[in-house]
Amino acid sequence: MKIVLTGDRPTGRLHLGHYVGSLKRRVEIQEKGASDAIYVMIADAQALTDNADNVDKVRTNIGEVALDYFACGINPLKSTVFIQSQIPELCELSFYYMNLVTVSRLQRNPTVKNEIKLRGFKQSVPVGFFTYPISQAADITAFKANIVPVGEDQLPMIEQTREIVRTFNATYREVLVEPNALLPENETCARLPGIDGSAKMSKSLGNCIYLSDTSNDIAKKVKSMFTDPTHLRLEDAGHTENNPVFIYLGAFAKDEHFKAFLPEYQNFGELKAHYERGGLGDVKVKKLLNDILQAELKPIREKREELAKDMTHIFEILKKGSESAREVAAQTLSEVKTAMGINYFK
Numbered sequence: 001m002k003i004v005l006t007g008d009r010p011t012g013r014l015h016l017g018h019y020v021g022s023l024k025r026r027v028e029i030q031e032k033g034a035s036d037a038i039y040v041m042i043a044d045a046q047a048l049t050d051n052a053d054n055v056d057k058v059r060t061n062i063g064e065v066a067l068d069y070f071a072c073g074i075n076p077l078k079s080t081v082f083i084q085s086q087i088p089e090l091c092e093l094s095f096y097y098m099n100l101v102t103v104s105r106l107q108r109n110p111t112v113k114n115e116i117k118l119r120g121f122k123q124s125v126p127v128g129f130f131t132y133p134i135s136q137a138a139d140i141t142a143f144k145a146n147i148v149p150v151g152e153d154q155l156p157m158i159e160q161t162r163e164i165v166r167t168f169n170a171t172y173r174e175v176l177v178e179p180n181a182l183l184p185e186n187e188t189c190a191r192l193p194g195i196d197g198s199a200k201m202s203k204s205l206g207n208c209i210y211l212s213d214t215s216n217d218i219a220k221k222v223k224s225m226f227t228d229p230t231h232l233r234l235e236d237a238g239h240t241e242n243n244p245v246f247i248y249l250g251a252f253a254k255d256e257h258f259k260a261f262l263p264e265y266q267n268f269g270e271l272k273a274h275y276e277r278g279g280l281g282d283v284k285v286k287k288l289l290n291d292i293l294q295a296e297l298k299p300i301r302e303k304r305e306e307l308a309k310d311m312t313h314i315f316e317i318l319k320k321g322s323e324s325a326r327e328v329a330a331q332t333l334s335e336v337k338t339a340m341g342i343n344y345f346k
């Protein structure tokens with residue numbers, strides 16, 4: 001069985017990082033029929049772990065994230081899209097898994113460490129936030145998912161889940177399935193940097209190009225992008241490493257884009273070589289990136305606008321998805337409790 005599960009926190013609309021890091025892959029798997037089931041989770045409960053005082057933000061973004069999914073091609077007839085908080089079985093699973101993980105193991109989790117730093121929690125980390133890798137293990141194992149398409153930042157989470165699965169199965173009985181992360185084939189897509197050049201495009205950092213951005217927003221953002229600060233004059237040799245404009249081009253540019261928008265180069269390799277040797281200006285490169293992103297995002301934005309006209313329908317899909325996801329999670333929880341010997345009345 002090939003079971004795919006992934007999720008996104010409804011802390012904002014989805015951006016290019018989500019798109020190349022995970023969303024595109026989910027749609028590909030869905031369209032190829034390369035799996036037995038696909039679950040796509042809107043992780044509102046997880047989003048609340050660092051937004052307890054901002055429930056409104058999380059609630060509003062559930063609809064936004066759902067629109068992003070369906071606009072990108074997630075098809076509710078083929079994938080089960082659901083809202084995490086509507087599946088109480090996930091909390092129960094987390095509660096039992098908490099006994100299988102040590103505090104020091106969580107403290108060592110590099111993603112948690114980094115996110116605590118980014119959010120400026122210092123000594124006041126909410127317990128829920130600290131333990132979110134455990135709840136993520138519950139999300140994945142509840143569906144017995146073995147394929148989890150994610151960006152690189154999620155690797156420590158998948159490793160944590162694998163450990164919980166092994167501990168559970170060894171302590172009780174072989175019930176849970178070890179998941180594998182599925183990273184994008186193109187390395188630059190596994191951690192797309194922000195337009196400010198910071199390590200990761202992230203909703204919480206405000207350095208994103210959103211899938212729903214208007215054509216004007218995209219143009220403005222591309223213009224403002226960080227490039228190579230040492231590339232001062234046109235004839236200077238430029239650096240393409242750590243240069244987000246080139247990183248984005250690496251993620252998005254195809255040969256046909258050159259034919260359409262910048263025919264003096266055949267492909268990305270030629271453009272890159274020219275920039276590195278000097279004589280190619282940032283304005284021209286940014287114009288190409290803008291053209292490519294406009295072409296890629298236009299159909300998504302238009303479909304999104306169309307779908308947004310009927311939010312009742314969107315929430316009906318989420319309700320149905322949540323109901324059917326809940327049945328699966330309840331089945332796993334029952335197996336878990338039986339394995340633990342606490343299914344007393346069964």
Ligand code: ATP
Nearest residue numbers: 008009011017021150151190191192201202203204
């Ligand atoms: P937040 O800042 O609230 O954590 P986020 O932008 O990090 O939001 P998540 O919802 O945490 O987004 O991540 C959802 C999925 O998208 C994960 O699989 C994650 O690996 C992937 N992802 C997020 N940002 C990027 C990025 N910049 N590059 C590649 N993948 C990404």
Ligand code: MG
Nearest residue numbers: 009153202203
């Ligand atoms: Mg994140």
